[in-house]
Amino acid sequence: NAGVTQTPKFQVLKTGQSMTLQCAQDMNHNSMYWYRQDPGMGLRLIYYSASEGTTDKGEVPNGYNVSRLNKREFSLRLESAAPSQTSVYFCASTGQAFSYEQYFGPGTRLTVT
Amino acid sequence: LAKTTQPISMDSYEGQEVNITCSHNNIATNDYITWYQQFPSQGPRFIIQGYKTKVTNEVASLFIPADRKSSTLSLPRVSLSDTAVYYCLVGGFSGNTGKLIFGQGTTLQVKP
Numbered sequence: 001n002a003g004v005t006q007t008p009k010f011q012v013l014k015t016g017q018s019m020t021l022q023c024a025q026d027m028n029h030n031s032m033y034w035y036r037q038d039p040g041m042g043l044r045l046i047y048y049s050a051s052e053g054t055t056d057k058g059e060v061p062n063g064y065n066v067s068r069l070n071k072r073e074f075s076l077r078l079e080s081a082a083p084s085q086t087s088v089y090f091c092a093s094t095g096q097a098f099s100y101e102q103y104f105g106p107g108t109r110l111t112v113t
Numbered sequence: 114l115a116k117t118t119q120p121i122s123m124d125s126y127e128g129q130e131v132n133i134t135c136s137h138n139n140i141a142t143n144d145y146i147t148w149y150q151q152f153p154s155q156g157p158r159f160i161i162q163g164y165k166t167k168v169t170n171e172v173a174s175l176f177i178p179a180d181r182k183s184s185t186l187s188l189p190r191v192s193l194s195d196t197a198v199y200y201c202l203v204g205g206f207s208g209n210t211g212k213l214i215f216g217q218g219t220t221l222q223v224k225p
Contacts, residue, residue: 041217042200042217042218043215044215045213059214090156092156100159100162100202100204100213101159101162102159103159104155104156104157105156107154107155
C-alpha cells in the first residue's frame with residue numbers, strides 16, 4: 001500500500017514549456033486535490049476533484065488544468081510554465097467527501113527559469 | 114471558511130509539553146478544527162480533529178473551549194523529531210468537499 005505517489009520528484013522547466021504532474025492513490029479514495037506551497041507559506045489549493053468525473057477550481061487555478069483520469073489518478077498540467085509557478089506541488093486524497101483527514105504525497109519540486 | 118491565527122514560531126526543549134494555540138473568532142456552527150504536521154521536504158500529515166471539548170489520540174490532545182473561538186494543540190513530552198510546522202485549519206462540511214485552507218502555520222523547534 002503505497003498511499004499517494006507523485007511523479008516526478010523534481011523538474012526544471014524553461015518559461016513557456018509545458019508539463020504534466022502525475023498523482024496516483026491506491027486507497028480507493030473518492031476525492032483528490034492539488035496544492036502548491038511556496039517558500040515559507042502554507043499550502044494553497046489549486047484544483048480538486050470531489051469524485052471521479054468531476055473537477056473544480058480552488059484558490060489559485062490560473063495557469064493550470066487538471067484531469068481526473070480515473071478513480072486512482074489525478075493529473076495537473078501546466079500549459080505554458082511561468083517563473084511564478086516555481087513551487088512545491090502536493091497531491092492529496094481523502095476517502096470521504098466531507099473528511100478533513102487528507103493523505104498527502106511526497107511532493108514535486110518544480111523550478112521554472 | 115474561518116480565518117485562523119497562530120504564532121509564527123515556538124521553541125521548546127526535549128521532554129517538555131508544548132501547547133500551540135490557534136484563534137478562530139469567526140468559526141461557524143458546523144466547522145471542525147483540524148491540525149496538521151509538516152516536516153521539511155514532506156507533505157502535511159493529519160494529527161487530530163475535533164469539534165468541541167477535548168479530543169485525544171496517540172499523538173496529541175486538542176482542547177476546544179465552549180465558545181470554540183480558539184483551540185490548543187497539546188504535544189506531550191516532545192522530542193527532537195517533533196520539530197516541524199504545525200497548521201491549524203477550520204472548515205465546515207456544508208456544501209464543500211473537505212477543502213482545506215492552510216495558513217502560515219507554527220514552526221516548532223525542539224532543542225536538546
